[in-house]
Amino acid sequence: MSKTLQSAKLEWAKIDEIIQKRKVLITCGTGGVGKTTLSAAIALRAALDGKKAVVITIDPAKRLITSLGLHEEETALGNHPMDLTSKIQEAIQKTGYSIELKGSLDAIVPDTRHTFENFIRELSPSESIAQKVMSNPIFQIFAKEFSGTNEYMALERLYSLIKQNKYDLIVLDTPPSRNTLAFLNAPKVLVQFFEERMIKWLVLPANKLVAAGMRKALGILENLTGAGFMTHLFEFASSLFEIRARFTTNLNSIMKTLESDQVGFMMVTVPAPDLIPETFHFIETLERLHFHFDGVAINRTLSYLQKTEDSEKSENLALAHKIIEGLQQKERQALKDHTIPLCGKLPELARDVHSLEDLLHVAMAFHANLS
């Protein structure tokens, strides 16, 4: 290993350990914490170190595209891996790092436009059943906003890649969400939707509904929603019933695979005051699911900036310095609890990552002073 990578490796110690230990790394976090850049940088780091690596991002904003120096049109074949190896070699030459690329890096940016359609197709025992589900007006409405399908499709994609056994390291950048736990909770939401007993009730014809309460309740619902809706609802429920079995089986085998110690989960966040409860909930949820925790990566830290004095200080400049000092102080407060299991501390960038060269800088320059 070259000297540059060696010295940088010290700063990357924990993340490098994870790269060695796991075959799959799943990064979780809310939007805006730099999860996509970090995931790509970790995969790149693994590739530099000789791994056959791939990064998958399920991200409607397609942010990975820019940080990988790709253009949107290059991802037209979104579901297939794009080989970035030669582009990385160019980037190494341009940036002048004395390293060589020993492994390879692919990127997969799955097409999320037809996620729910794909979801139904994949689960339906036949194309005609898939068509029946998809022509239902309830489906057409729900397809637009069904939460959990992006997450489920990400897991499906990951599962098939794991089974192919083509890669040494798969980094999955989970869809951006409201909270860090959303990705882990998504399957539960879907399972709830496919609850067998309930669908059965809806599938029963009205005259078989023995319980008077049930008849009454559905009657009220019909009054509220109009008759047409109820017909669609019963149809929808009966088609769901047909795809339910495969969904449950798939999900069970996926969740089982994720319990393996080859799979690790990393939380990506920013130094905010609620860091401790957030971390705690994350670890708790992982434990409940029997998943492995790889630590918290704190992104966008400012503590690495060296203090300097400006010769002349305008009012705005003085205010800017005060703001930075305040942010650094806030960061120290958030991180002062030593029980937070940090695995990396990443610097706030002065601008967004625009190209593979930029990504290479990030992969080489992580500040990981974990003390």
Place this chain on the structure above:
Amino acid sequence: MKAKGSYDLVKFLNTIKSSLRKNLIFVTGKGGVGKTAVSQAIALSLAQEGKRTLWVSFEDPTRPPGEWIQKGAHLWHFNCDAGQSFEEYAGMKVGIPALTRVFLHNKVIRYLAKAAPGIHELVLLGKVWHERKNYDHVVVDMPSTGYGLAMFQSTQNFAHLFKTGPLYRDASDMLSTFKDPEQTALLIVALPEEMPLRESLELNNYLHELFPDNPPSFWVNRKFPRVTTQEQEEASPPDSWAEPFAQTVSEYIQKRSILESYNLRLWSERGIHSSELYLIPFSSAQTLESVVLGLTRQLEEKRLL
């Protein structure tokens, strides 16, 4: 060129001002841009003007579900909860308490209320819509971009899905309120960073599709003080920097200033102007309340109300 620019700015200021005079004010944007602080500051400012104001959050886990608290002479906070709102709504629609109980306790109804996509969102927005008549202003702290949009989307969806019946009428009425610029203001909060700005443009496009006649107004939050001149900024645009890092505090401040001006210029070139709220220097005693007060002062200084 200059004259046209300043004309736009006047027009823009009037847009911002008029958006704060609306009955319903939805504060949207990506996660982490400060929607909670900004929406609360707007509500506080309106209440200080003597307007009867309700600040709404949706299922804030740090507050009890459905909690109402009076926060000032004219200001209330409501932590809107979908479960409670659903029960309340069912009660209103079904009318007879005994029947309502049968309905709400039914297994299938409970399953549908919980699992059917969109119901949750529809009910939350429905509650806000219902409360609007009791206040001069209802300021809503919307969930982050995707989920927030889904809330408006579900209203639209249900209006399409139910062709008849009371639910159809309510969803349609809600929609006509939301798309009416006389009654509803849509605010997009963003940070002066590239990705958040880009995403708020996407949000703008979606909102435009839903409510073509009610264009949102833009708010850029947490702006750094500008320490560079336009000349300096043009001499060293962000793309020309060799590395995405800064080494020292001074370099970071300089680069940050260039980056923000550069990003905001890209916006104004697209004809999008934004109101700017400055970052409030952190102190160890800082709370959400103090940030809100700081933002409220900024709103006053701008005379936006």
